[in-house]
Amino acid sequence: MLGSEHDDLRDAVRHMLDRADVSWTGLCRQIGVAGLAVPEQYGGAGATLLESHVVLEETGRVLARVPMLSTVLATQALLLSGNAPACADHLPGIVDGSTSATVLWADSVSETVACVLDGDVADVLLVATPDGLYLGDSTHRVHTPAMDESRRLATVRLSGGTRIGPPAPRLRDIALSALSAEQVGAAQRCLDMTVDHTRTRVQFGRPIGSFQALKHRMADMHVLVETARSISYAAAENPDLAAVAAAHCAETLSTVAGEMIQLHGGIAITWEHDAHRYFKRAHNSAQLFGQPHEHVARLVDVISSRRAATT
Incomplete structure:
Protein backbone atom coordinates (compact mmCIF):
# COMPACT_ATOMS: atom_id res chain seq x y z
CA MET A 1 0.00 0.00 0.00
CA PRO A 169 -22.65 12.18 1.34
CA ARG A 170 -19.20 10.77 0.59
CA LEU A 171 -17.62 13.93 2.02
CA ARG A 172 -18.28 12.89 5.60
CA ASP A 173 -16.59 9.54 4.95
CA ILE A 174 -13.56 11.40 3.61
CA ALA A 175 -13.58 13.57 6.74
CA LEU A 176 -13.68 10.55 9.04
CA SER A 177 -10.88 8.72 7.26
CA ALA A 178 -8.73 11.88 7.17
CA LEU A 179 -9.31 12.48 10.88
CA SER A 180 -8.34 8.88 11.60
CA ALA A 181 -4.91 9.54 10.05
CA GLU A 182 -4.35 12.42 12.48
CA GLN A 183 -5.42 10.18 15.35
CA VAL A 184 -2.96 7.48 14.32
CA GLY A 185 -0.11 9.99 14.21
CA ALA A 186 -0.97 11.28 17.67
CA ALA A 187 -1.29 7.74 19.06
CA GLN A 188 2.11 6.80 17.64
CA ARG A 189 3.66 9.81 19.34
CA CYS A 190 2.06 8.82 22.66
CA LEU A 191 3.57 5.36 22.30
CA ASP A 192 6.99 6.74 21.36
CA MET A 193 7.06 9.12 24.34
CA THR A 194 6.03 6.30 26.67
CA VAL A 195 8.73 3.94 25.42
CA ASP A 196 11.38 6.66 25.70
CA HIS A 197 10.29 7.49 29.25
CA THR A 198 10.32 3.89 30.47
CA ARG A 199 13.83 3.42 29.09
CA THR A 200 15.22 6.29 31.15
CA ARG A 201 13.05 6.30 34.29
CA VAL A 202 14.87 4.21 36.91
CA GLN A 203 13.11 2.57 39.85
CA PHE A 204 14.50 -0.10 42.18
CA GLY A 205 17.81 0.23 40.36
CA ARG A 206 16.40 -0.65 36.92
CA PRO A 207 14.68 1.17 34.04
CA ILE A 208 10.95 0.68 34.56
CA GLY A 209 10.68 -0.43 30.93
CA SER A 210 12.41 -3.67 31.93
CA PHE A 211 9.48 -4.67 34.17
CA GLN A 212 7.41 -7.35 32.47
CA ALA A 213 4.06 -5.85 33.44
CA LEU A 214 4.94 -2.57 31.73
CA LYS A 215 6.33 -4.38 28.68
CA HIS A 216 2.96 -6.09 28.26
CA ARG A 217 1.09 -2.80 28.47
CA MET A 218 3.35 -1.14 25.88
CA ALA A 219 3.03 -4.18 23.62
CA ASP A 220 -0.75 -3.78 23.80
CA MET A 221 -0.37 -0.10 22.91
CA HIS A 222 1.79 -1.03 19.92
CA VAL A 223 -0.79 -3.52 18.63
CA LEU A 224 -3.55 -0.92 18.95
CA VAL A 225 -1.56 1.69 17.04
CA GLU A 226 -0.54 -0.64 14.21
CA THR A 227 -4.08 -1.95 13.82
CA ALA A 228 -5.42 1.60 13.74
CA ARG A 229 -2.84 2.58 11.11
CA SER A 230 -3.85 -0.32 8.85
CA ILE A 231 -7.54 0.54 9.16
CA SER A 232 -6.90 4.23 8.54
CA TYR A 233 -4.94 3.65 5.34
CA ALA A 234 -7.51 1.14 4.13
CA ALA A 235 -10.21 3.79 4.63
CA ALA A 236 -8.18 6.25 2.56
CA GLU A 237 -8.59 3.96 -0.43
CA ASN A 238 -12.06 2.64 0.42
CA PRO A 239 -14.34 5.26 2.03
CA ASP A 240 -16.84 2.52 2.90
CA LEU A 241 -14.44 1.69 5.75
CA ALA A 242 -14.55 5.23 7.14
CA ALA A 243 -16.96 4.32 9.93
CA VAL A 244 -14.65 1.50 11.03
CA ALA A 245 -11.63 3.82 10.99
CA ALA A 246 -13.48 6.56 12.87
CA ALA A 247 -14.63 4.31 15.68
CA HIS A 248 -11.41 2.30 16.06
CA CYS A 249 -8.90 5.13 15.72
CA ALA A 250 -10.77 7.36 18.16
CA GLU A 251 -10.80 4.56 20.72
CA THR A 252 -7.14 3.79 20.06
CA LEU A 253 -5.97 7.35 20.65
CA SER A 254 -8.05 7.69 23.82
CA THR A 255 -6.71 4.40 25.18
CA VAL A 256 -3.06 5.02 24.27
CA ALA A 257 -3.14 8.59 25.58
CA GLY A 258 -4.57 7.33 28.87
CA GLU A 259 -1.92 4.62 29.12
CA MET A 260 0.78 7.19 28.41
CA ILE A 261 -0.34 9.22 31.41
CA GLN A 262 -0.49 6.13 33.61
CA LEU A 263 2.99 4.93 32.66
CA HIS A 264 4.59 8.36 32.96
CA GLY A 265 3.29 8.85 36.47
CA GLY A 266 3.04 12.26 38.12
CA ILE A 267 5.05 14.15 35.50
CA ALA A 268 2.31 13.48 32.94
CA ILE A 269 -0.20 15.67 34.76
CA THR A 270 2.07 18.71 34.85
CA TRP A 271 1.42 21.59 32.48
CA GLU A 272 5.01 21.49 31.21
CA HIS A 273 4.72 17.94 29.85
CA ASP A 274 3.05 17.24 26.50
CA ALA A 275 0.95 14.33 27.77
CA HIS A 276 -2.08 16.46 28.60
CA ARG A 277 -2.09 17.94 25.08
CA TYR A 278 -2.47 14.51 23.49
CA PHE A 279 -5.09 13.46 26.03
CA LYS A 280 -7.12 16.58 25.18
CA ARG A 281 -6.69 15.97 21.45
CA ALA A 282 -7.97 12.42 21.90
CA HIS A 283 -11.22 13.56 23.46
CA ASN A 284 -11.68 16.52 21.13
CA SER A 285 -11.15 14.44 17.99
CA ALA A 286 -13.51 11.70 19.13
CA GLN A 287 -16.42 14.17 18.91
CA LEU A 288 -15.38 16.16 15.84
CA PHE A 289 -17.43 14.58 13.05
CA GLY A 290 -19.86 12.59 15.16
CA GLN A 291 -19.58 10.38 18.20
CA PRO A 292 -18.12 6.85 18.06
CA HIS A 293 -21.48 5.16 18.65
CA GLU A 294 -22.83 6.99 15.59
CA HIS A 295 -20.00 5.60 13.47
CA VAL A 296 -20.72 2.09 14.73
CA ALA A 297 -24.39 2.56 13.81
CA ARG A 298 -23.37 3.65 10.30
CA LEU A 299 -21.17 0.59 9.99
CA VAL A 300 -24.09 -1.64 10.96
CA ASP A 301 -26.19 0.02 8.24
CA VAL A 302 -23.49 -0.61 5.62
CA ILE A 303 -23.15 -4.27 6.59
CA SER A 304 -26.93 -4.76 6.67
CA SER A 305 -27.41 -3.21 3.24
CA ARG A 306 -24.67 -5.39 1.74
CA ARG A 307 -26.17 -8.52 3.22
CA ALA A 308 -29.58 -7.56 1.88
CA ALA A 309 -28.09 -7.02 -1.58
CA THR A 310 -26.61 -10.54 -1.65
CA THR A 311 -29.74 -12.39 -0.52
Whole structure:
Protein backbone atom coordinates (compact mmCIF):
# COMPACT_ATOMS: atom_id res chain seq x y z
CA MET A 1 0.00 0.00 0.00
CA LEU A 2 2.83 2.41 0.91
CA GLY A 3 6.07 2.70 -1.06
CA SER A 4 9.39 4.50 -0.88
CA GLU A 5 7.83 7.67 -2.29
CA HIS A 6 5.50 7.79 0.70
CA ASP A 7 8.46 7.40 3.05
CA ASP A 8 10.19 10.29 1.29
CA LEU A 9 7.07 12.43 1.65
CA ARG A 10 6.79 11.55 5.33
CA ASP A 11 10.46 12.43 5.95
CA ALA A 12 10.13 15.77 4.16
CA VAL A 13 7.01 16.76 6.09
CA ARG A 14 8.49 15.62 9.41
CA HIS A 15 11.65 17.61 8.77
CA MET A 16 9.64 20.79 8.18
CA LEU A 17 7.27 20.24 11.10
CA ASP A 18 10.21 19.78 13.46
CA ARG A 19 11.44 23.27 12.60
CA ALA A 20 10.48 26.11 14.94
CA ASP A 21 9.66 28.44 12.03
CA VAL A 22 7.35 26.08 10.13
CA SER A 23 4.45 27.81 8.38
CA TRP A 24 1.44 26.63 6.42
CA THR A 25 2.53 28.62 3.38
CA GLY A 26 5.93 26.98 3.52
CA LEU A 27 4.43 23.49 3.68
CA CYS A 28 2.22 24.30 0.69
CA ARG A 29 4.86 25.89 -1.50
CA GLN A 30 7.85 23.71 -0.65
CA ILE A 31 6.15 20.31 -0.38
CA GLY A 32 2.70 20.93 -1.87
CA VAL A 33 0.78 19.35 1.00
CA ALA A 34 -2.48 21.18 0.25
CA GLY A 35 -2.64 19.94 -3.33
CA LEU A 36 -1.59 16.31 -3.07
CA ALA A 37 -5.06 14.99 -3.95
CA VAL A 38 -5.90 17.85 -6.35
CA PRO A 39 -5.66 17.38 -10.15
CA GLU A 40 -2.72 18.99 -11.90
CA GLN A 41 -5.03 21.26 -13.92
CA TYR A 42 -5.76 23.14 -10.69
CA GLY A 43 -2.14 23.31 -9.56
CA GLY A 44 -2.13 20.10 -7.54
CA ALA A 45 0.04 17.00 -7.63
CA GLY A 46 -2.63 14.70 -9.05
CA ALA A 47 -1.99 12.10 -6.35
CA THR A 48 -4.55 10.46 -4.06
CA LEU A 49 -5.95 10.76 -0.56
CA LEU A 50 -3.40 8.17 0.52
CA GLU A 51 -0.65 10.77 0.14
CA SER A 52 -2.72 13.28 2.10
CA HIS A 53 -3.06 10.66 4.85
CA VAL A 54 0.72 10.46 5.15
CA VAL A 55 0.84 14.20 5.81
CA LEU A 56 -2.13 14.12 8.19
CA GLU A 57 -0.43 11.41 10.22
CA GLU A 58 2.61 13.66 10.60
CA THR A 59 0.61 16.76 11.54
CA GLY A 60 -1.23 14.63 14.10
CA ARG A 61 2.08 13.34 15.48
CA VAL A 62 3.13 16.82 16.61
CA LEU A 63 -0.36 18.35 16.98
CA ALA A 64 0.68 20.89 14.35
CA ARG A 65 -1.34 24.09 14.30
CA VAL A 66 -1.78 24.06 10.54
CA PRO A 67 -5.09 23.74 8.63
CA MET A 68 -4.22 20.48 6.88
CA LEU A 69 -7.42 18.66 7.85
CA SER A 70 -9.78 21.48 6.90
CA THR A 71 -7.88 22.02 3.65
CA VAL A 72 -8.13 18.37 2.60
CA LEU A 73 -11.88 18.47 3.21
CA ALA A 74 -12.31 21.75 1.33
CA THR A 75 -10.43 20.58 -1.75
CA GLN A 76 -12.38 17.33 -1.83
CA ALA A 77 -15.68 19.17 -1.40
CA LEU A 78 -14.91 21.35 -4.40
CA LEU A 79 -13.92 18.34 -6.49
CA LEU A 80 -17.04 16.42 -5.45
CA SER A 81 -19.19 19.37 -6.50
CA GLY A 82 -18.24 18.73 -10.11
CA ASN A 83 -18.37 22.49 -10.65
CA ALA A 84 -15.42 23.32 -12.91
CA PRO A 85 -15.69 27.12 -12.57
CA ALA A 86 -15.80 26.90 -8.76
CA CYS A 87 -12.79 24.58 -8.78
CA ALA A 88 -10.88 26.90 -11.12
CA ASP A 89 -11.71 29.92 -8.96
CA HIS A 90 -10.72 28.47 -5.60
CA LEU A 91 -8.44 25.42 -5.87
CA PRO A 92 -5.26 27.13 -7.16
CA GLY A 93 -5.23 29.55 -4.21
CA ILE A 94 -5.94 26.78 -1.71
CA VAL A 95 -3.17 24.65 -3.19
CA ASP A 96 -0.49 27.35 -2.91
CA GLY A 97 -1.57 28.34 0.59
CA SER A 98 -2.69 31.87 -0.27
CA THR A 99 -6.36 31.01 0.30
CA SER A 100 -7.73 29.18 3.32
CA ALA A 101 -10.90 27.11 3.18
CA THR A 102 -12.97 24.83 5.35
CA VAL A 103 -16.08 22.66 5.30
CA LEU A 104 -19.05 22.63 7.61
CA TRP A 105 -22.18 20.54 7.72
CA ALA A 106 -25.59 22.18 8.16
CA ASP A 107 -29.26 21.57 7.44
CA SER A 108 -29.44 24.85 5.52
CA VAL A 109 -27.34 27.91 4.69
CA SER A 110 -29.22 30.08 7.17
CA GLU A 111 -28.27 28.68 10.55
CA THR A 112 -25.53 28.89 13.17
CA VAL A 113 -22.99 26.06 13.24
CA ALA A 114 -20.62 25.36 16.12
CA CYS A 115 -17.22 23.66 16.15
CA VAL A 116 -16.25 24.54 12.58
CA LEU A 117 -12.62 23.73 11.81
CA ASP A 118 -10.69 26.97 11.22
CA GLY A 119 -14.04 28.65 10.65
CA ASP A 120 -13.04 32.07 11.95
CA VAL A 121 -10.05 32.43 9.63
CA ALA A 122 -11.16 30.61 6.45
CA ASP A 123 -11.46 32.70 3.29
CA VAL A 124 -13.84 30.16 1.74
CA LEU A 125 -16.70 28.41 3.54
CA LEU A 126 -18.00 25.26 1.86
CA VAL A 127 -21.33 24.16 3.30
CA ALA A 128 -22.56 20.59 2.90
CA THR A 129 -26.35 20.39 3.26
CA PRO A 130 -28.90 17.65 2.47
CA ASP A 131 -29.83 19.42 -0.77
CA GLY A 132 -26.36 20.25 -2.06
CA LEU A 133 -22.94 21.84 -1.67
CA TYR A 134 -22.76 25.61 -1.24
CA LEU A 135 -20.23 28.39 -1.12
CA GLY A 136 -21.46 29.90 2.12
CA ASP A 137 -21.81 33.48 3.27
CA SER A 138 -21.53 34.39 6.93
CA THR A 139 -22.57 37.38 9.01
CA HIS A 140 -20.70 36.42 12.15
CA ARG A 141 -17.77 34.20 13.05
CA VAL A 142 -16.18 33.84 16.45
CA HIS A 143 -13.32 31.71 17.72
CA THR A 144 -14.52 29.02 20.12
CA PRO A 145 -12.20 28.30 23.06
CA ALA A 146 -11.73 24.55 23.43
CA MET A 147 -9.98 22.16 25.77
CA ASP A 148 -7.62 21.24 22.91
CA GLU A 149 -5.84 24.50 22.13
CA SER A 150 -4.00 22.98 19.16
CA ARG A 151 -7.28 22.63 17.24
CA ARG A 152 -8.81 25.89 16.00
CA LEU A 153 -12.61 25.85 16.15
CA ALA A 154 -15.23 28.53 15.54
CA THR A 155 -18.93 29.23 15.63
CA VAL A 156 -20.22 30.44 12.25
CA ARG A 157 -23.54 32.14 11.55
CA LEU A 158 -24.50 31.47 7.94
CA SER A 159 -26.45 34.02 5.92
CA GLY A 160 -27.02 32.26 2.62
CA GLY A 161 -24.85 30.87 -0.11
CA THR A 162 -24.42 29.86 -3.73
CA ARG A 163 -25.20 26.27 -4.68
CA ILE A 164 -22.27 24.74 -6.56
CA GLY A 165 -23.15 21.06 -6.63
CA PRO A 166 -25.38 18.17 -5.56
CA PRO A 167 -25.35 16.59 -2.09
CA ALA A 168 -22.05 14.88 -1.28
CA PRO A 169 -22.65 12.18 1.34
CA ARG A 170 -19.20 10.77 0.59
CA LEU A 171 -17.62 13.93 2.02
CA ARG A 172 -18.28 12.89 5.60
CA ASP A 173 -16.59 9.54 4.95
CA ILE A 174 -13.56 11.40 3.61
CA ALA A 175 -13.58 13.57 6.74
CA LEU A 176 -13.68 10.55 9.04
CA SER A 177 -10.88 8.72 7.26
CA ALA A 178 -8.73 11.88 7.17
CA LEU A 179 -9.31 12.48 10.88
CA SER A 180 -8.34 8.88 11.60
CA ALA A 181 -4.91 9.54 10.05
CA GLU A 182 -4.35 12.42 12.48
CA GLN A 183 -5.42 10.18 15.35
CA VAL A 184 -2.96 7.48 14.32
CA GLY A 185 -0.11 9.99 14.21
CA ALA A 186 -0.97 11.28 17.67
CA ALA A 187 -1.29 7.74 19.06
CA GLN A 188 2.11 6.80 17.64
CA ARG A 189 3.66 9.81 19.34
CA CYS A 190 2.06 8.82 22.66
CA LEU A 191 3.57 5.36 22.30
CA ASP A 192 6.99 6.74 21.36
CA MET A 193 7.06 9.12 24.34
CA THR A 194 6.03 6.30 26.67
CA VAL A 195 8.73 3.94 25.42
CA ASP A 196 11.38 6.66 25.70
CA HIS A 197 10.29 7.49 29.25
CA THR A 198 10.32 3.89 30.47
CA ARG A 199 13.83 3.42 29.09
CA THR A 200 15.22 6.29 31.15
CA ARG A 201 13.05 6.30 34.29
CA VAL A 202 14.87 4.21 36.91
CA GLN A 203 13.11 2.57 39.85
CA PHE A 204 14.50 -0.10 42.18
CA GLY A 205 17.81 0.23 40.36
CA ARG A 206 16.40 -0.65 36.92
CA PRO A 207 14.68 1.17 34.04
CA ILE A 208 10.95 0.68 34.56
CA GLY A 209 10.68 -0.43 30.93
CA SER A 210 12.41 -3.67 31.93
CA PHE A 211 9.48 -4.67 34.17
CA GLN A 212 7.41 -7.35 32.47
CA ALA A 213 4.06 -5.85 33.44
CA LEU A 214 4.94 -2.57 31.73
CA LYS A 215 6.33 -4.38 28.68
CA HIS A 216 2.96 -6.09 28.26
CA ARG A 217 1.09 -2.80 28.47
CA MET A 218 3.35 -1.14 25.88
CA ALA A 219 3.03 -4.18 23.62
CA ASP A 220 -0.75 -3.78 23.80
CA MET A 221 -0.37 -0.10 22.91
CA HIS A 222 1.79 -1.03 19.92
CA VAL A 223 -0.79 -3.52 18.63
CA LEU A 224 -3.55 -0.92 18.95
CA VAL A 225 -1.56 1.69 17.04
CA GLU A 226 -0.54 -0.64 14.21
CA THR A 227 -4.08 -1.95 13.82
CA ALA A 228 -5.42 1.60 13.74
CA ARG A 229 -2.84 2.58 11.11
CA SER A 230 -3.85 -0.32 8.85
CA ILE A 231 -7.54 0.54 9.16
CA SER A 232 -6.90 4.23 8.54
CA TYR A 233 -4.94 3.65 5.34
CA ALA A 234 -7.51 1.14 4.13
CA ALA A 235 -10.21 3.79 4.63
CA ALA A 236 -8.18 6.25 2.56
CA GLU A 237 -8.59 3.96 -0.43
CA ASN A 238 -12.06 2.64 0.42
CA PRO A 239 -14.34 5.26 2.03
CA ASP A 240 -16.84 2.52 2.90
CA LEU A 241 -14.44 1.69 5.75
CA ALA A 242 -14.55 5.23 7.14
CA ALA A 243 -16.96 4.32 9.93
CA VAL A 244 -14.65 1.50 11.03
CA ALA A 245 -11.63 3.82 10.99
CA ALA A 246 -13.48 6.56 12.87
CA ALA A 247 -14.63 4.31 15.68
CA HIS A 248 -11.41 2.30 16.06
CA CYS A 249 -8.90 5.13 15.72
CA ALA A 250 -10.77 7.36 18.16
CA GLU A 251 -10.80 4.56 20.72
CA THR A 252 -7.14 3.79 20.06
CA LEU A 253 -5.97 7.35 20.65
CA SER A 254 -8.05 7.69 23.82
CA THR A 255 -6.71 4.40 25.18
CA VAL A 256 -3.06 5.02 24.27
CA ALA A 257 -3.14 8.59 25.58
CA GLY A 258 -4.57 7.33 28.87
CA GLU A 259 -1.92 4.62 29.12
CA MET A 260 0.78 7.19 28.41
CA ILE A 261 -0.34 9.22 31.41
CA GLN A 262 -0.49 6.13 33.61
CA LEU A 263 2.99 4.93 32.66
CA HIS A 264 4.59 8.36 32.96
CA GLY A 265 3.29 8.85 36.47
CA GLY A 266 3.04 12.26 38.12
CA ILE A 267 5.05 14.15 35.50
CA ALA A 268 2.31 13.48 32.94
CA ILE A 269 -0.20 15.67 34.76
CA THR A 270 2.07 18.71 34.85
CA TRP A 271 1.42 21.59 32.48
CA GLU A 272 5.01 21.49 31.21
CA HIS A 273 4.72 17.94 29.85
CA ASP A 274 3.05 17.24 26.50
CA ALA A 275 0.95 14.33 27.77
CA HIS A 276 -2.08 16.46 28.60
CA ARG A 277 -2.09 17.94 25.08
CA TYR A 278 -2.47 14.51 23.49
CA PHE A 279 -5.09 13.46 26.03
CA LYS A 280 -7.12 16.58 25.18
CA ARG A 281 -6.69 15.97 21.45
CA ALA A 282 -7.97 12.42 21.90
CA HIS A 283 -11.22 13.56 23.46
CA ASN A 284 -11.68 16.52 21.13
CA SER A 285 -11.15 14.44 17.99
CA ALA A 286 -13.51 11.70 19.13
CA GLN A 287 -16.42 14.17 18.91
CA LEU A 288 -15.38 16.16 15.84
CA PHE A 289 -17.43 14.58 13.05
CA GLY A 290 -19.86 12.59 15.16
CA GLN A 291 -19.58 10.38 18.20
CA PRO A 292 -18.12 6.85 18.06
CA HIS A 293 -21.48 5.16 18.65
CA GLU A 294 -22.83 6.99 15.59
CA HIS A 295 -20.00 5.60 13.47
CA VAL A 296 -20.72 2.09 14.73
CA ALA A 297 -24.39 2.56 13.81
CA ARG A 298 -23.37 3.65 10.30
CA LEU A 299 -21.17 0.59 9.99
CA VAL A 300 -24.09 -1.64 10.96
CA ASP A 301 -26.19 0.02 8.24
CA VAL A 302 -23.49 -0.61 5.62
CA ILE A 303 -23.15 -4.27 6.59
CA SER A 304 -26.93 -4.76 6.67
CA SER A 305 -27.41 -3.21 3.24
CA ARG A 306 -24.67 -5.39 1.74
CA ARG A 307 -26.17 -8.52 3.22
CA ALA A 308 -29.58 -7.56 1.88
CA ALA A 309 -28.09 -7.02 -1.58
CA THR A 310 -26.61 -10.54 -1.65
CA THR A 311 -29.74 -12.39 -0.52
